[in-house]
Amino acid sequence: MNVRTRSSAIVGALCLTASLALTTASADESPAPRDTPKVQLKKVATAKNPIAGAAGPGGTVWVAERAGTVRVLSARGLSEPVLDISAETTTDGERGLLGIAFDKKFAHLYISFTNLEGTSTIDEFAVRHGKIRPETRRTVLTQTQPYSNHNGGDIKFGPDGYLYIAFGDGGAGGDPHGNGQNLDTLLGKLVRIDPRGGKPYAIPKDNPFVGDAKAKGEIWSYGLRNPWRFSFDAGTGDLLIGDVGQSAWEEIDWASAKSKGGENYGWSRMEGNHPFRDATEPENHVPPVFEYDRNGLGCSVTGGYVYRGKAIPALRGQYVYSDYCDGTVRALKLKNGKVTGVSDLQVSGGEVISFIQGSRNELYVLDIGGSVYRIDPA
Numbered sequence: 001m002n003v004r005t006r007s008s009a010i011v012g013a014l015c016l017t018a019s020l021a022l023t024t025a026s027a028d029e030s031p032a033p034r035d036t037p038k039v040q041l042k043k044v045a046t047a048k049n050p051i052a053g054a055a056g057p058g059g060t061v062w063v064a065e066r067a068g069t070v071r072v073l074s075a076r077g078l079s080e081p082v083l084d085i086s087a088e089t090t091t092d093g094e095r096g097l098l099g100i101a102f103d104k105k106f107a108h109l110y111i112s113f114t115n116l117e118g119t120s121t122i123d124e125f126a127v128r129h130g131k132i133r134p135e136t137r138r139t140v141l142t143q144t145q146p147y148s149n150h151n152g153g154d155i156k157f158g159p160d161g162y163l164y165i166a167f168g169d170g171g172a173g174g175d176p177h178g179n180g181q182n183l184d185t186l187l188g189k190l191v192r193i194d195p196r197g198g199k200p201y202a203i204p205k206d207n208p209f210v211g212d213a214k215a216k217g218e219i220w221s222y223g224l225r226n227p228w229r230f231s232f233d234a235g236t237g238d239l240l241i242g243d244v245g246q247s248a249w250e251e252i253d254w255a256s257a258k259s260k261g262g263e264n265y266g267w268s269r270m271e272g273n274h275p276f277r278d279a280t281e282p283e284n285h286v287p288p289v290f291e292y293d294r295n296g297l298g299c300s301v302t303g304g305y306v307y308r309g310k311a312i313p314a315l316r317g318q319y320v321y322s323d324y325c326d327g328t329v330r331a332l333k334l335k336n337g338k339v340t341g342v343s344d345l346q347v348s349g350g351e352v353i354s355f356i357q358g359s360r361n362e363l364y365v366l367d368i369g370g371s372v373y374r375i376d377p378a
């Protein structure tokens, strides 16, 4: 399935390039350094196109399936669907149910999906005693989409208690509408709202563009192409965004927990650290903390989490991520927003579409083909 891919012709060409390049890359491959954390992927469930998830009430993990169902993972395995919006979404292009998030007290569940018109939609449900109350459903925010790809769609609560929503640049290729740098649209942005603070939501007063008549007050940061997955470090509160590249550079962006927002991550004047189509670098460009090219390491970054679990002490504090095309699970060592090491964890999660952070900060890997893995010590 071509989730997040460009036209299939382009993908075919990319895969061919990647496979040719692999011969050279593997010749240079050295064994894992001695301090590489030893992990294994333990398959804990099979789902139908698992695409997103969140730690739920009572130590559970809730898994969203792309076609519109949500199931609860417990020691007994995956439940029957506890939510089914499959009649309200489609899976053409890069559409579907794309994200779920609970607020801190598990009082509300939020879902992020594209509706039958392709419009990005964030809905809220009250949750009581661990169960969704369907009659409380309401729509919090919508964003029309000019094309079926680059919807972003990830949603997370920050340490500040606000809901963050990632939107891609609207799609097609090369950001034809210039949405990345346009502060008058939510496309190509990370958005920050208070979903319970107003009807249908409130804009936090300290959002960076509040009071700027030419900018949307919901915007937290901008210059993003398709920020498919982002997360907050459960230890430090720092923000990490995996932003999928156009055709050359995959990137990971970082912001300190102390950030006041307003970061410009560059797209579509920059792709990674490189000017895109001869554009000039914006003066306020915040370059990625990490980028990689398409020569063998993949073609579509899947942002993960900084590992803060207990089971794998050697991995603690490292940012775990992967790539949809490559599937190898990798880790970045970070110090004060600088990458100090990169390791290949020597395990493959298939077509890695997403990660989930469980209630004790253990990490799960979702293969869109169906497997749900937990990252365990080897």
Ligand SMILES: [Ca+2]
Pocket (backbone or CB within 6 Å): 223, 243, 251, 265, 266, 267, 270, 271, 272, 287, 288
């Ligand atoms: Ca960028």
